[in-house]
Amino acid sequence: MHTSEQADQKLQAILQGSTPVLLDFSAEWCGPCKQLAPxxxxxxxxxxxxxxxxxxxxxxxxxxxxxxxxxxxxxxxxFKEGKLLWRQSGVMPAHQLLQVLQQHVG
Known part of the structure; x- marks a missing residue:
């Protein structure tokens, strides 16, 4: 079982990597989060x-x-290489999210 500190360190290591990482902050009770999943x-x-x-x-x-x-x-x-490139709250269509990703990570 990971402690939260180990989990934080693992996440930081992932965020520092050269592969861009899209974090989805969500909650079980959140309707729009369920819309965002697909x-x-x-x-x-x-x-x-x-x-x-x-x-x-x-x-x-x-x-x-x-x-x-x-x-x-x-x-x-x-995130890419530890830098926050973009942030937005709310649901957005797939094509719009893909445009954002292309803009920032090619």
Whole structure:
């Protein structure tokens, strides 16, 4: 079993990598988060290994949510090599999200 500190370190290591990482801050009780799930699945199918998508439950990770000032869910954050490239709250269509990813990661 991982402690939250080990999990934080693992996440930081992933975010520092050269593969772009899209974080999806969501919650079980959040309706729009449920709408976003198939959109992210579609985006993953179209981007393959070019982008890593990680879902973070704000209720299970309150420290992380507070650290990154997540005030509403869903919130998407795009990282590459440890840098935050883009952030947006709310649901967006797959084609729009794909455009954002292409702009930032090619």
């Amino acid at each position: 959109i992210l699945k579609d985006v993953k199918a179209k981007t393959g290994d070019k982008v890593r998508i990680l879902k973070i439950d704000v209720d299970k990770n309150p420290k992380l949510s507070q650290e990154w000032q997540i005030s509403g869910v869903p919130t998407l954050m795009l």
